[in-house]
Amino acid sequence: MDHRKIVKMTASMLLLMNASQQSITTFADHLDSGQMTEELVNSTIEEPTENNLMETAENEAMDEQQTSETPESPATAPSEVPTEPTTETTPDGNAELEQSTVDSTVPTTVEQDVTDVSSEPVIPDPNAKTEDVEIQATEDQLASGVFGSSPWRIDQEGILYIDAGTLGETTSAARAPWFPHRSLIKKIVLTGPVVANTESLGLFFDMNQLTTIENLSNLDTSQVTNMDYFFAWCQQLTSLDLTAFDTQNVRSMNYMFNGVSSVSTLDLSNFNTANVTEMSHIFYGMSGLTSLDLSSFNTMNVSNMSYMFYDCSALTTLDVTGFQTANVTNFSHMFRGCSGLAQLDLSSFVTSQATEMSFMFHGCSGLQALDVTHFDTSNVMYMHYMFHGCSGLTELDVSRFDTTNVTSMYYMFFGCSGLTALDVTNFSTTNVTTMSFMFAECLNLEAIDVSGFDTENLRFMRGMFRNCKKITELDLSHFKTGKVQLQQEMFAGTTSLSKISLGIQFYSLTDTNIPELLATEEHTGYWQNVGSGTEDVPLGEYVLSSSSLMTTYQNSMADTYVWQPIASESIRAMDSTIYVGDSWEPIDNFVLATDPNGESIPFDESMVTGTVDTTTAGVYPVTYTNGSASQQINVTVEESQETLKVTDSTIIVGDAWTPSDNFVSATDKTGEAVAFDENMVSGEVDTTQVGEYKITYTFGRLSREITVTVIASQEAIKAIDSRIHTGDVWHPSDNFISATNRAGDTLPFDESMVSGTVDTGRTGNFIITYTNGEASQKITVTVVENRETIQAKNGSIYVGDKWAPSDQFVSATNKDGEMIVFDESMVSGTVDTTKAGDYPLTYTNGRATEEVVVVVKENGETIVTKDLQLYIGDTWDPSDGFVSATNREGFTLAFDQNMVSGDVDTNKEGTYTITYTNGSVSETSQVTVSKRGTAGGNANTGGGNTQQKKTANTSATSKKQVQGNAAKNLPKTGEIRSSATVLGFALVGGAIGTYIYKKKKNRKD
Template sequence: MKKMTQAIALSTIVLGALSPTLQVIAETPKIAESPAVTTELSSENVEVQADSNDIASGTFGTAPWRIDSSGVLHIGAGTFSDTPVNQNGLRMSPWYQWSKQITSIRFEGDVIAGNILSNLFDYLANVTHIEGIEKLNTSHTTEMERVFGGCASLTSLDLTSWDVSNVTTIFSFLNGATNMESLNVSNWNVSNMIAITYAFSEMPKLKELDLSQWRLTPLYSAQGVFMGDSSLEALDLSGFDMTQLENSWITGYEMSRFFQNTTSLKVLKLSDKFRFWVTDSVNVELPEISANNQYTGKWQNVGTGSLTHPQGADVWTSKQLTQSFNANAKNDTYVWQPYTISAGDVTVKYVDTKGTAIADDVIKSGNIGEAYTTEQKDIPGYTFKEVQGDPSGKFTDQPQTVTYVYEETKDQSTVIVHDSELTVGEAWQPEDNFDSATDYYGNTVPFSEINVEGQVDTAKAGTYKVTYTRFVPNLFSNSENQGTYSAVATVTVKEAQPVKGGDITAKYVDTEGLEISDDVVKVGNIGEAYTTEQKDIPGYTFKEVQGNASGKFTAQAQTVTYVYTKNELPHVSGTVLVKYIDTNGHSLSEDIVKSGAIGEGYSTEKKDIKGYTFKEVRGNVAGRYTNQVQTVTYVYTKNKSISQVTATPQGEEKDPSASAKQKFLPKAGENEGMTLISFILGLTFLALALFGLTLRIKKIKK
């Protein structure tokens, strides 16, 4: 067993020294022309259907896979076989030869991993995203070497869904994932894991890695585990038991390069089971810390302090830490020791108003720049008055003083009440007017110790006096807290103030719901009475009322509708005469006579009269016919003319022939004469034509 162990360790060292990268070949690759391969394990699984444009396709175990034309590796449901071994003895995935063409991975069905998952996605340097990784069941897997080795384009990976309880080795698991920024393996059960060489190496962009829940006991190799993780800031290795590592054939190589180039690592949590396997020539290569104005260049255990203010006694360089820890291994956290300078003390004084000390001083010490706080004390017989100086602040190179000033306690007995007003009907109880009470020393006295005299009748308006009393008997002749303390509260009960109610709107309509008279709106306060009135409306007879004609105002608006029937007056009509005149009263257009049944509505219209501008209307433009003749007069103003030329309105085109046409148009009265003359001449010509035709016919017969 010892020889076998040494052989395994030696092979691991050699592989690690040469390169943490391995190459693998495909198991059953098929070209694009391969027929479609589908599989179904459950209703949730998606079939992987080969396409004529696919780069490649095949089957890994029973799980179909294909690489589409855009570089997506699709993996369908099934069971993976162990990653196959090529003729050179190296494991290679089925899709390795197309590794440069694959840009992303998508699990489209549930997949059960084989015992050996090593090199599954090795050297897929262009893969930026893996979708459905939680569908890969790793519960039976024991070897997971270089599963994501060389995945240089991956930036994040969450593997918390993986069951790795049977995994024994994660050699170079993520080695070379140079763009990885977010990795989550926090909940892994690593109880069977014995080889972790290069597991998380060469991820220079990874700042955080939570391993606080890991309970790990490596047996064979733990080289270069965090090598090259130059951005990693903190590690919790308190669950790493490094006591069981077997000695390699070259002492010190068991953990060689464990922390190489972890130049940002500032916080390291260890346990009494952690060990640094080092020699003078071979060690874990924990980087030395550069001393500056923030850090001393050494590690310090936190002890009873904090991460920012460690208080431990171990103050070591990186080399000293790796060489000295084993001798006194402890459960503690080591941090970069901050550079501090002792500051002047802060003295806290407690005095009365005369400056006499009434309590011991408190001295606070610290380093320059650190924060301090001081506390106000409760001092019997005294009451705090003020603080002089800064009660909190930062230590400086100068001593500081903070002084708390107190006044000697005097009788602070009080009973405080307040006056109030109520409305008739409101509830009241004595506590409502009580504010507070204190005893001699200012301590709060509960209401239960207060005697109340007087009552308030909230059913009746009036002014009521209520006395609140605290009586302290003189039980001891030297007692300071004695006597009677009281206060009187005045409670005024007033009648309830009126509240405006919703309006009452009375409407007057005909049987068709048309308004026949103006609405009447009534206003008042809630609870007040209202009444509405029926109107006498000419041409109509009251029929009914809808709603409450009388009642009380409420918070809501109410409507009362009076309905009327139109009177039948078939032989009675009214007349409206519409006139159009100028400002001198001369008619400009024919009058219009409108007539209709009394009570019916009428409307009149304004005319556009050439040469005149509308000025005003006299009378009701619209209304209802009555038994009286009504007149509506539209008055116009004559337009002014300039040199007998009528201006063309702006924006209208002027007809060039308008003046010529106007020139030859007959004047009023000429048109009838011309028509008569034309008619007589026509008859004359017709008679002459008939006479000539008769003579011609007689001549022909002869």
């Protein structure tokens, strides 16, 4: 079925379903982007709709399509649409309609807007089913029901109340239950907390009478992932409070505010867009929007920004400097229709992944400047309409664009009427198939260089330069038009065009609308090919009007065609610049001369008046005359800036030498640097012989002589023999002394100088060669047996003993077997003489080592003494105070007089301290001498009370051992105190007492 009929049927169906005009128009746009669709929609509804964006020329093509439906040659119909078929979702939300790129019934050539329909989001279907338990109407309500778990109702005032609960799912196939009544809803009130569904596509879609949403903060959007069409086409809505929106889980925002044309400000500062991948059409059609803060937007995951700000015509500023676009592939239509923007900073844009940039700045007529020099366009395929209508731009730098993959460029710069220059010389156009109207309406463009365009695959170039009124010449000599199918109006309106170059592969000028040339005092109204002449005096055989040129031209006539000058006597000469000392002849400046018939005549000296003094700088006018024609030219004589700098040099015998080695620089007469040339040099250098050689350098009138001195080489190297021992580390630098290069400069050691190795694992003589250029020296490294030794011994000491590392050292020898003295550095390990234990020690001498152990033993030395009580006159012996003693091993020792220090005077009352010493331990004995009887007891020599004392060497701590009772309980010397003695005294006393008692009693009796 013809797709126009499909559109008409769809429009009628939408009207029957009470769809808004905008929904009809937008739906139609998705089916057909041409004027035809717009006309069909306009014919169905009464209200005017937005004019289609095609210009008049394209509209004419659309009309041509509609009026030329014939069954002839359907296979030959060319089209400027993608060659692959595209698919769209049909109104039932399920079936797909496959569209051919060209209607097979239309043979006439058609140029259409290239759009990737398959990449557009699905448009909500007005006929899709609604999710609702039951819809009821009462006297005070138009409709009511429950959506999900949220009750809802629409009252007679057109207010939609949504009560607390969780909303159901809305998709392209399942609408909200109030959707059929959307044209009745003027206000929405959320009466309590309402949780939006994960799938909330078009929740408030197409509410064309809605003006207010109350308590929008009650809407919990934290679970929503799809917000496509959320408020789309709510064109009466004047404000939106989105400060409570939680968008952290949202993945898609396509068409979210599409057509919300009455809202002037939109605060999205709290939006979290970190997970959003789709933003296509998000602000599409918000024509009333005057300010938009996107500073919070995180776009790092967004891949589609097409149509993002389409028709935001009231915006005067837009800050997108925070946008991260590294993943964006589609920028088409992004800023289309933003006619109020004067500036647009895209410095943060990364476009390396982009494939689509068509319509990107279409209609941005207010832009005064636009910097796209950093754009990476290496993957872009579509650039048509990219800068269409950017009439405010006075300059545009696209010289760095990589257009290798671009296939469409039609309307690319259409209407950029403020541009006076445009550099497209770097454009690669090998894959481009369409350039129609590419530069059309660039009214002030003075020149455009397309000489490098590769048009081998070009099919459409209709209106390419239309109305480029200031362009005077076009070089199309490299254009290949073998595949071109449309070229109408290619040169229409190029009223200043007076030169056009056509190549052998430019096959036809039919219908290109070359403006007719006017006859003037200097020119005819015809084109003439240059032929063997010049552009000023063309001599070609073809003299044609514009219409004749278009109808008769074929590629065999390829040449440069110019506006034919009126034939008359002529002469042409040219200015020139020469330098003091140059020669000059009048013929040097002569170009050509013609007779009254336009025939060329040769130069003659009589044509010239004026002279040139080549010895003095100045400007000299010279007049060339041919009959009635004359021309004055200037010969400028300037001081020559020729320079030549060369330098002397010294080289070594055997060095390579070339004349360029001594050349420094040269400049020509104009001061431009000149490269060295072998022809400048005369003379030779014999690099095999010492000597001085004169070389002459000549440039122009300058000559310089230099000297190349060849000297003998001073290359040398010195190294020494050495003697090392097995196991030593050897490095080649150990034997290196010095080296000099051929100039005598000192050289550092380098491993590359050495050949030969030394095996330090065995004895022997090793020959090593040191080489520096041509100098070399052999040395011998002698490796002898290593006789290093060391001997040490185990040992044992006791806690508290003194110890030194040398105690265990026995002997050591050096590498040559010579005895060496002990050194503290030979020993590793320590001995703690305060603590018993085994202490390992390592004695090292070079590579010889020996391990020993020093055992520290506990000291068993003890001594036990006792205090003594003596009386004046008693005998005292040192052994009296000695009790016992043990040696280090704990064996008992007999008393020895050497153990005692101190003396006792038994004739003198007092207390005497006697010290008993056994090795490292000592103990005292207190000897008390008193008068007899004062101590209470009988005197016995060597007797008396005693108190034993014991001292043992236990970790160097002395202890006393006390034996028996306290001193006051001990018997004194000569005293016998025992229980038997006391009992004896008691019995005797008792007997005496009994005897005395009985005797007294007998007396009384």
